[in-house]
Amino acid sequence: MEYLSLPPGYVTTKLAALAAGVEPSTIRDWVRRGLLRPCGGSTRRPIYRITDIHNAKTAAKPRRSTAA
Template sequence: MEYLSLPPGLLTTSLAARAAGVAPATIRDWVRRGILTRSGGTPKRPIYRVADVQAARRAAKPTRPGQRSA
């Protein structure tokens, strides 16, 4: 279940993924790797700042030969 309403500038995991053009699993991976930080929510329903998602998208680069870029 998603949040019914979020303050402006905040995104759920699925909305952050849509905004960055990646899968929700990629958002969770960015958090695990320290590229993106949560800005609140609960452990099961984190929220992220739009600016942080955009910065993470720019920072996330392919690290292995043959890995696709976004």
């Protein structure tokens, strides 16, 4: 079940992914990595601020080292 109405500037995981141009799994990965935090909702249906999504997208992502 989706939310019927959210406050302006807040989105679900699916809409956050659409806004960032990524897959919903990427949004969940950003949460797991600590780049993004839900601001409400429930564990199964979190909601996010649009500004937080933009900040997570532009944040420096850690890279894997390629030690020889």
